[in-house]
Amino acid sequence: MPLDDRKLEVLKAIIEDYVSTHEPVGSKMLSQRHQLGVSPATIRNDMALLEDEGYLAQPHTSAGRIPTDKGYRLFVDRLSTVKPLSGAERRAIGQFLECAVDLDDVVHRTVRLLAQLTRQVAVVQYPSLTRSSVRHLELVPLSSARLLVVLITDTGRVEQRVVEFPAAVDESMVTDLRGVLNGALAGQALADAPTELHELLETAAPEMRPYLTTLSTVLLETLVERHEEKLVLAGTANLATVDFPGSIRPILEALEEQMVLLKLIGEVENPTGFQVRIGQENQLDSLRGTSVVTSSYGAGDTVYAGLGVLGPTRMDYPSTISAVRAVARYVGDLLARS
């Protein structure tokens, strides 16, 4: 049975009230605060029906209704209107991000900004290595048999690792290695690095082979696979707002797991570029009571990585979504320019 317009209005009103008051909302309150044009009794009937359909729930008999995850989902998909940021907010975002001096700075500023705007926990992922390309690869001799490998990507990420060789490497060899490695990798996507390195190994001069083997192993294993993703967190204090369902411990624990966060942020396969996961929709048990709003960011068609916020299911979705999207757009543009 399809819901008619008024019932949807009622659901919307209930969600808006509940989000702002954090208390179950009853029919009387509702008819007072919204111009629905019908009496409380009518609203009650609608509410009963919405409850039957699973959009609302009652904490206990004789209490008002609260939205269910399904209710929020409907709201987000069909009822909420985008709430554009105020001019002041837009300007604040711009100003705050403009003065970042390097990638670290950009990422840290972004995450703090997002936490502040949404008053929730914010996560920002560094531009993904797999989706970046190599700008330059530098070899710095640390001692006779040790090299520091520094990888610089087009998004400004700089990753480094120490490589130890069984024997000393002389200076001209280092220069040669630097040359061929950059020749093979510079400008290439990191995702193609394995193929490129493999080819390089086959075509390289024999005396370079052993070194190249070691180097490419390190490059592939550690830079690409292990350290691949990096992210930062901010606003955990916002979890401590008392009205959180249950203990915040499991949530804090989940947030300390790099992998969990990556999964959370990484799964933006939505063509619209942003995604909302509400309550039960989250895979992880400890996050079943929270909602996550994520977006990818990038320049043009290239996706650099993801960012998002996490909060109680009864968050202000319109504002949160527009904040997340606005920040994602800004930071994407910013990084594209550098």
Next chain:
Amino acid sequence: MPLDDRKLEVLKAIIEDYVSTHEPVGSKMLSQRHQLGVSPATIRNDMALLEDEGYLAQPHTSAGRIPTDKGYRLFVDRLSTVKPLSGAERRAIGQFLECAVDLDDVVHRTVRLLAQLTRQVAVVQYPSLTRSSVRHLELVPLSSARLLVVLITDTGRVEQRVVEFPAAVDESMVTDLRGVLNGALAGQALADAPTELHELLETAAPEMRPYLTTLSTVLLETLVERHEEKLVLAGTANLATVDFPGSIRPILEALEEQMVLLKLIGEVENPTGFQVRIGQENQLDSLRGTSVVTSSYGAGDTVYAGLGVLGPTRMDYPSTISAVRAVARYVGDLLARS
């Protein structure tokens, strides 16, 4: 009036009981659980006196006593005996830290380890730049007028910044700049960098001057001053153990402030290398209900940086202190070897 031995015993017993039960401890309980050789009545007299002296407090009449900050202070300074880690724990520390592959890894593993061992919030500071020395300075051309400056320290820290010049810089100039900069800085303490750079500026060939000026400004301002210190946090979920005094929000907020953490960790001026700050002894209001155990770490006489944990004032000081010290020693040794 000096406290006699038995009164100190009583104080010690109270603290130990309170730390393990988290409940006010009364005279009867105390005489049952400890062999103090005197009756509850005697203990009561001692307790009354300890309260007069400010070492104990009563949450309310007819409740047991709990230690005050002053009581903990006395306990830490004079009553607690070092509780050495178990062999298993030592081995676990070693194994866990051994397999770190680079500085980032060491620091992250350390902070997680510390949080796990103490079940509290752990903070580890990266080896301080000001106390490190330059191993190598690399200049990587990004485009004709932009250079990436990469600074590598003896402790393995790698910091990078992009420098933009008003005009193109040709390759030989880059090589020259690299040469003179490394000549001046390599092996020098970063603390001496300002002087060295100043000298370099005066003696350098005139055509290099403008570039060197820009470069040294960037080096000094951003690498040394702004990004100077870096730290990581773990175990915030341990704050969510219900029995925390008041809300954990202000604590989480404080922990998000880089500066606060640096102050917390940086002030290890104690000759013994570790420091305990109990409750009110903390400068910051929001941390008045917590205790902080910090230690510096380093190799030999060189202090790299600090690390520590933060928890409720009623923490297990002996265990915490020995964990912090053990981890500090391990990580210092580990970094010295690399």
Next chain:
DNA sequence: TTTGGCACTCGCACTATCCGAGTGCCAAGC
């Protein structure tokens, strides 16, 4: 100085009670 005895205090847990917001249902009205 220590100890047992004793009266006293007070927080906490438990129960009983009341209040009111909110519901569901029903019969009358548009």
Next chain:
DNA sequence: GCTTGGCACTCGGATAGTGCGAGTGCCAAA
């Protein structure tokens, strides 16, 4: 057939009263 006012009912939360017991302070005797 939907809407509405009326009405009885429900139940959680707040308030108040009560009893219990751990713990204290004081005192007089050992």
